[in-house]
Amino acid sequence: MTTATHTAAAGNHLSTGAALLTIMKLRTFIALFAVIIFFSIFAPNFLSTANMILMSKHATQNAFLAIGMTFVIITGGIDLSVGSIVGLCGMIAGGLIMYGVALPLGYTVYFNVVEVAIIVMAVGILIGAVNGLLITRLNVAPFIATLGTLYVARGMALLYSDGQTLPNLTGREDLGNQGFSYLGSGSILGLPVSVWILIVVALGAAYFARFVPLGRHIFAVGGNERASRMSGIRVNRVKMFVYMFSGFCAAIVGLIISSELMASHPATGTNLELNAIAAAVLGGTSMSGGRGTIGGTIIGAFVIGILSDGLVMMGVSSFWQMVIKGLVIIVAVVVDQAQRRLQQRVTLMQMAKAG
Amino acid sequence: MSGIDDGDVILELKDITKAYSGIVALKKADLKLRRGAVNVLVGENGAGKSTMMRIIAGVERPTLGEIWMDGERIHLNSPADAVRHGIGIVFQELNLFGNLSVAENIFATREITRGLRGIDHKAQVEKANEFLNRLEAGISADTLAEDLPIGQQQLVEIARAVSLDTRILIMDEPTSALSAAEVDVLFRVIADLKARGVAIVYISHRLEELMRIGDYITVLKDGQITGHAMVKDIDTRWIVRSMIGSDAKDFAKQVDHEPGAEVFRTEEICLPRAQGGYAVDHVSIGVRKGEILGIYGLMGAGRSELFECIMGRHEHYTGKIFIEGEELKGRDTTRRIREGLALIPEDRQREGLVQSMSIADNLSMASLGQFLKGGFHIDLKLEKTAILEAIRSLSIKAKNPEFDVTSMSGGNQQKVVIGKALMTGPKVLLMDEPSRGIDVGAKADVFRTMRRLAGEGLAILFSTSDLEEVMALSDRIAVMSNGRLVTVVDRRNATEDMIVSASAEGHKTRRMHA
Numbered sequence: 001m002t003t004a005t006h007t008a009a010a011g012n013h014l015s016t017g018a019a020l021l022t023i024m025k026l027r028t029f030i031a032l033f034a035v036i037i038f039f040s041i042f043a044p045n046f047l048s049t050a051n052m053i054l055m056s057k058h059a060t061q062n063a064f065l066a067i068g069m070t071f072v073i074i075t076g077g078i079d080l081s082v083g084s085i086v087g088l089c090g091m092i093a094g095g096l097i098m099y100g101v102a103l104p105l106g107y108t109v110y111f112n113v114v115e116v117a118i119i120v121m122a123v124g125i126l127i128g129a130v131n132g133l134l135i136t137r138l139n140v141a142p143f144i145a146t147l148g149t150l151y152v153a154r155g156m157a158l159l160y161s162d163g164q165t166l167p168n169l170t171g172r173e174d175l176g177n178q179g180f181s182y183l184g185s186g187s188i189l190g191l192p193v194s195v196w197i198l199i200v201v202a203l204g205a206a207y208f209a210r211f212v213p214l215g216r217h218i219f220a221v222g223g224n225e226r227a228s229r230m231s232g233i234r235v236n237r238v239k240m241f242v243y244m245f246s247g248f249c250a251a252i253v254g255l256i257i258s259s260e261l262m263a264s265h266p267a268t269g270t271n272l273e274l275n276a277i278a279a280a281v282l283g284g285t286s287m288s289g290g291r292g293t294i295g296g297t298i299i300g301a302f303v304i305g306i307l308s309d310g311l312v313m314m315g316v317s318s319f320w321q322m323v324i325k326g327l328v329i330i331v332a333v334v335v336d337q338a339q340r341r342l343q344q345r346v347t348l349m350q351m352a353k354a355g
Numbered sequence: 356m357s358g359i360d361d362g363d364v365i366l367e368l369k370d371i372t373k374a375y376s377g378i379v380a381l382k383k384a385d386l387k388l389r390r391g392a393v394n395v396l397v398g399e400n401g402a403g404k405s406t407m408m409r410i411i412a413g414v415e416r417p418t419l420g421e422i423w424m425d426g427e428r429i430h431l432n433s434p435a436d437a438v439r440h441g442i443g444i445v446f447q448e449l450n451l452f453g454n455l456s457v458a459e460n461i462f463a464t465r466e467i468t469r470g471l472r473g474i475d476h477k478a479q480v481e482k483a484n485e486f487l488n489r490l491e492a493g494i495s496a497d498t499l500a501e502d503l504p505i506g507q508q509q510l511v512e513i514a515r516a517v518s519l520d521t522r523i524l525i526m527d528e529p530t531s532a533l534s535a536a537e538v539d540v541l542f543r544v545i546a547d548l549k550a551r552g553v554a555i556v557y558i559s560h561r562l563e564e565l566m567r568i569g570d571y572i573t574v575l576k577d578g579q580i581t582g583h584a585m586v587k588d589i590d591t592r593w594i595v596r597s598m599i600g601s602d603a604k605d606f607a608k609q610v611d612h613e614p615g616a617e618v619f620r621t622e623e624i625c626l627p628r629a630q631g632g633y634a635v636d637h638v639s640i641g642v643r644k645g646e647i648l649g650i651y652g653l654m655g656a657g658r659s660e661l662f663e664c665i666m667g668r669h670e671h672y673t674g675k676i677f678i679e680g681e682e683l684k685g686r687d688t689t690r691r692i693r694e695g696l697a698l699i700p701e702d703r704q705r706e707g708l709v710q711s712m713s714i715a716d717n718l719s720m721a722s723l724g725q726f727l728k729g730g731f732h733i734d735l736k737l738e739k740t741a742i743l744e745a746i747r748s749l750s751i752k753a754k755n756p757e758f759d760v761t762s763m764s765g766g767n768q769q770k771v772v773i774g775k776a777l778m779t780g781p782k783v784l785l786m787d788e789p790s791r792g793i794d795v796g797a798k799a800d801v802f803r804t805m806r807r808l809a810g811e812g813l814a815i816l817f818s819t820s821d822l823e824e825v826m827a828l829s830d831r832i833a834v835m836s837n838g839r840l841v842t843v844v845d846r847r848n849a850t851e852d853m854i855v856s857a858s859a860e861g862h863k864t865r866r867m868h869a
Contacts, residue, residue, distance in 0.1 A: 211733045213723035220720045223709035230666070230706045231721035231775060232692035290711030347762055348374040348418055 018346060024339040028283050028299045035303055039310035059305025060198045063298050064253045065276035067205050068246030070297040073280050074222045075242050076289030077142035082250040082276055084153035085127050086269025089254030091157045093120045094166035094264025097177055110175040121251045127153060128247025132240035157266040166264040184260030194256045206294040214241060222289030279304050282332045363390040365554045366523055371420035373406050380406040382578040388523060393555045395565045398575035399598055404558050408525050412444040413437030443521035445512045445529055453501030458483035460500050461515045486514040491540045509533060525556040542568055562591045574598055615644030618814045619783040624664050624674035634660040636838035642814040649829030650818040653858055657838040658818035659701050662785045666698045667691045678782060697781035699772050701788045707772035708760050715742045715756035717771050722778040745774040749804060766797020786817035802828055822851055836860045
C-alpha cells in the first residue's frame with residue numbers, strides 16, 4: 001500500500017488504457033479486414049471480380065442510407081423512416097414511368113427518366129422535411145416522429161398500387177421514357193453506376209461536413225445543443241437539413257433498387273433503416289450524438305454488406321445470418337460505450353496525475 | 356498543528372483526488388472528521404469543499420484515494436451507501452421534491468408502510484412533525500414543499516437529515532438562506548446533535564459563524580488542504596491567510612482609460628416568472644465603450660435571466676435593447692450575435708462548450724461565416740489563422756488545437772469560451788460569472804483579459820456574486836436584487852457595506868408587501 005506501488009500501478013493502467021483506446025478507435029478497419037480475410041479463406045470465389053462488383057452493389061444501398069443516417073445520428077436524432085421512403089420512392093418512380101401523371105381533362109403527362117429521378121428525389125426530401133418539422137416545430141422525439149412516418153410512408157407505398165408490384169419499367173419509345181435500367185445495371189469504367197453515385201454523394205457529404213458551416217454545425221448541435229444555440233447556431237435549421245438529406249439518400253436508394261429490378265415492389269426497403277443504423281454505429285458514429293465520420297460509416301456499411309453476402313456464399317442459413325448480424329451490432333455499441341468510458345478515464349487519470 | 360489529533364476520529368479521507376473533465380477539484384486531500392464535534396470546512400468558491408462533501412455523501416466517487424470509517428476502509432458508491440454508513444447531508448442547492456408534502460419529503464425512499472396497505476401517511480406526518488418541532492421550524496408536515504419559503508425548505512432538508520439517525524451530518528452552507536432567528540434555532544439543533552455524539556461537518560463562508568460554533572477547522576484552497584487547527588487556537592485572520600494564501604487575488608492592474616460613448620443600453624427589460632412576479636423587473640442599464648460594468652447580486656437576483664433576455668433566449672420578455680443607438684430588431688440569439696452581442700454563459704459545461712469537439716472547432720463554431728469563400732466554402736487556412744490568433748491573444752494553453760476541449764483545465768476551457776465569443780467580433784460582451792469554477796491563477800488571467808479587452812474599446816457587462824471581484828474589476832457597479840436593479844454606482848464611490856445592503860433590498864420590499 002505504499003505510494004510507489006500505487007503510482008506504478010496507475011501508470012500501467014494508463015499505458016494499457018491508451019493502447020486499448022487506439023485499438024478501439026480502429027475497430028471498424030479491423031472489422032473490415034477481418035471479414036474480408038475470413039471470407040476469402042472460407043467462401044469459394046469470394047475474391048472474384050464478379051463477386052466483388054455484386055457485393056459492392058449490395059453494400060452501396062446500405063451505404064447511401066447510412067450516410068444520411070450518420071448526419072441524423074450526429075445531431076443526436078434517429079431516422080427510422082428511411083426504409084419506407086425507399087419503398088415509397090421506388091413505387092413513385094415505377095408509377096411515373098408506367099402510368100405518368102393523369103391530369104384533369106383526360107391528358108396524361110409522362111416524364112423522361114431524368115425528370116422522374118428529380119421528382120422522386122424531391123419526394124424523398126419532402127418526407128424528410130415532414131420529419132424535420134415534426135421534430136423541430138412540434139417537439140416530437142425523433143424516434144417517435146420517424147416511427148410515424150415509417151408507417152405512413154409504407155402504407156402509402158402499398159396504397160399506391162394496392163399492394164401490387166409494378167413490373168417491366170422499360171418505358172416506351174414513343175413516350176421517350178426509356179433507359180431507367182441504366183441507374184441499376186449500367187457501368188462506367190467497369191464500376192456500376194450506383195457505386196459511382198455513391199462515391200459522389202459520399203465525397204460530397206464528407207466535404208460538406210468539413211468545409212461548409214452548416215455541416216460543421218451538425219457536429220456542434222449533436223455535441224451540445226444548448227451551447228450551440230447560445231453560440232448563435234440555428235439548431236432547427238440544422239435538424240431540418242439532416243432529415244431532408246436523409247430522405248434524399250433514401251430516395252436515391254429507391255431509384256436504384258427499382259432500376260436494378262426494373263420493377264417496383266411496395267415492400268422494398270423493409271428493415272433497411274436498421275442496416276443503416278448498424279452501419280453508422282459500426283463506423284464509429286456515437287448514438288449520443290456529436291461524433292461520427294462519413295468514411296467510417298461507408299466502411300461500416302461495407303462490413304455489414306460483406307458479412308451478409310459472405311455468409312450466404314458459405315451457405316449459412318439465413319436464420320443464423322440474422323443472429324450473427326445482431327451480435328455484430330451489439331458488440332459494436334458495447335465497444336463504443338467502453339471506448340467512451342475508457343477515454344474519459346484515461347483523460348481524468350492523466351489530469352489527476354498532472355495535478 | 357500539534358495537539359489536534361486527539362479527537363475521536365470517525366471518518367478519514369486519505370489522499371483523495373477528484374478530477375472532472377477540465378478541472379482537478381481535489382488534489383491529494385486528507386480530512387479527519389471527529390465524533391461529537393463541529394468540523395468546519397472553509398475555502399473560497401471553487402476550492403473543492405462541495406466536491407469533498409459530495410464524495411463523503413457518496414454522490415461522487417474519488418478518482419484516487421481512500422475513505423476510512425472507524426478504522427475500516429469503506430467504499431461509498433452511491434448516496435444509499437453513505438446513508439447505510441450513517442452519513443447524512445444537507446446540500447447547498449435544495450433537493451426537495453416540490454410536488455410532495457413535507458412529510459413525504461422527509462420520508463422519501465424509506466416510507467413508513469403498513470404492509471400491503473401502502474404508505475401510512477398519518478404516521479409519517481406525525482413523526483415528521485416531531486422532527487420539525489424539535490427544529491422549532493413552525494412548519495406543518497402536510498404542506499407542499501414548494502409552498503414554503505426558501506429558508507423553511509432548508510429547515511425541512513435539515514429535518515430530513517436529522518431524521519436519518521445520522522452519525523455524520525454534513526451541512527453545506529445551511530445558513531445562506533436563513534434569517535438570524537432561524538440560524539439561532541439551527542445552532543441549538545447542532546449543539547443538541549453534538550451532545551449526542553454526531554459528527555457535524557459545517558461548511559460556510561460566514562467566518563463569525565464558524566468561530567461561534569466550530570470545534571475543528573480545515574481550510575481548503577484550490578483543492579488542497581492549507582490549514583487544519585482547533586477553532587479555539589486560531590482567529591479569523593488565520594482563516595483568511597490560509598484561504599487566500601500568499602498569492603492574494605491578483606486582480607488586473609487598473610489600466611486607466613476614460614470610457615467612451617454609450618454603446619449599449621437596455622430599456623425596461625422585463626421577464627415574468629412562471630410563479631408570478633418578475634425574474635427581471637424593469638431593468639434599464641447602459642454601458643459605455645471600453646467600460647466594465649459589474650452586476651453584483653445574490654443567487655436568484657436575476658442576473659443570468661437579464662443576460663438571457665439580452666441574448667434573445669426568452670421569448671416572452673418585454674423591453675428594448677439598443678446598440679450604438681439602434682434598437683435591435685431580431686429576437687433570436689443568432690441575430691443578436693450578428694448585431695454585436697456575445698455572451699459567456701455561467702454554466703460553461705452545459706452552455707459554453709461542445710465537449711465532443713476539439714479546441715479549434717469550439718473556438719470557430721460561432722464565427723464560421725467569416726471564413727467563407729464563394730458563399731459556402733470554409734477556407735481552412737483562414738480559419739486556422741484566426742484560431743491560432745485567438746489562442747495566442749488569450750494565451751490559451753493548448754498543446755494542439757486539434758485535441759479535445761475536455762482535455763484542458765477549467766480556466767483554459769473558460770478562455771476557449773471567451774475566445775469563441777470574441778471571434779464573432781462583438782461590440783458588447785456579456786459575461787455571466789466569468790470566474791466560476793476556475794482556479795485562482797486562471798481567474799487572474801481571465802480578469803486581465805477583461806481589462807485588456809475593455810482597454811481595446813469593448814463594452815463589458817459581467818455578473819458576479821463575489822464582492823471582492825466586483826469591487827476590483829468594475830468601472831461601475833450595478834446591484835441587482837430579486838429581479839430589480841437596485842442601484843448603479845461608480846466604483847470610486849462604492850463601499851462594500853453599501854453594495855451588500857443594496858443586494859438585500861429587493862427581498863426587504865417583498866417581505867413588506869407580503
